[in-house]
Amino acid sequence: MTPPLPPESLTQRLADSGLRATPQREVVYSVLLRKRDHPTAEEVFARVKAELPTISLATVYNCLETLVQCELVRAVNFERSPTRYCPNLRPHAHFHDEQTGRTYDIDLPPAVLAEVNHVLPAGFDASSVEITFRGQARPAS
Amino acid sequence: MTPPLPPESLTQRLADSGLRATPQREVVYSVLLRKRDHPTAEEVFARVKAELPTISLATVYNCLETLVQCELVRAVNFERSPTRYCPNLRPHAHFHDEQTGRTYDIDLPPAVLAEVNHVLPAGFDASSVEITFRGQARPAS
DNA sequence: CTTGGAATTGGAATTATTCCAAAGAGCGAA
DNA sequence: TTCGCTCTTTGGAATAATTCCAATTCCAAG
Known part of the structure; x- marks a missing residue:
């Protein structure tokens, strides 16, 4: 973070x-x-x-x-x-609202990031990972 | 998903x-x-x-x-x-090799998929999620 | 058969982005 | 200060991927 x-x-x-x-x-x-x-x-x-x-x-x-x-x-x-x-530099995913086209930042806890990186088999060395959701948002804030 | x-x-x-x-x-x-x-x-x-x-x-x-x-x-x-x-319909991520430009499929275990979906706060309803790695690959196969 | 909607086609149009060559700006050396 | 060099900006042309469109062509049902 x-x-x-x-x-x-x-x-x-x-x-x-x-x-x-x-x-x-x-x-x-x-x-x-x-x-x-x-x-x-x-x-x-x-x-x-x-x-x-x-x-x-x-x-x-x-x-x-x-x-x-x-x-x-x-x-x-x-x-x-x-x-x-x-300009958000913290590790985060993006959520793309299909109706409005708006994009939301979703914070990514280090533990989840770590787990995601574990799916890589030996021989794959990732320098970055991008996670993008798509769906419907009704954000509280 | x-x-x-x-x-x-x-x-x-x-x-x-x-x-x-x-x-x-x-x-x-x-x-x-x-x-x-x-x-x-x-x-x-x-x-x-x-x-x-x-x-x-x-x-x-x-x-x-x-x-x-x-x-x-x-x-x-x-x-x-x-x-x-x-044409791969199983849940999988993609790994993009920066040198070769090749794309590899990375199987996504349901548990990881579930954990990734848990990062969404209330009010965000995702119909799909895309995970893309970028880095260097030296695949065994 | 005929006929109406589905599908294909070639070419033009669109869109986001990059390229390019010329002009501008800032800084250190003389 | 005045060069000279490099970095930047600028407007317009060029590019690349994709979509649009209008004119056929294809089928399948009646």
């Missing part, structure tokens, strides 16, 4: 990879942190434009890709729909 | 959905059964053409979609790469 990261880590994380903190990257990241509803690149683009009206969609794709590389953001794919982006 | 199914005839399954067994559907299905390497639609197209040289790619997409609807085949998505098709 990775703890939430302090805000200054964007610059730090980028620097660690030899990259610069630019206004575009900062705003893209802050937009993801501000509303954690798993937006698509187009949705991020729309939100970022409020602050940086001249940003281009290509740059949004670039920034998102950069954030994923730096492991500050996870890219979430559900079937063939557009990639969604998620 | 599909329970294991007895081997059932394509014709029967199609009929259950009010659909017809056509040569195209039969060959597409038999191609999937013959070589279970998770082919893409294009790969299926190439294989089917050996038997039905005039089939169109659109028809291959149609047939695959039909087979998925009838629950004879599973569509497997890995990130944004082309959808792959898999």
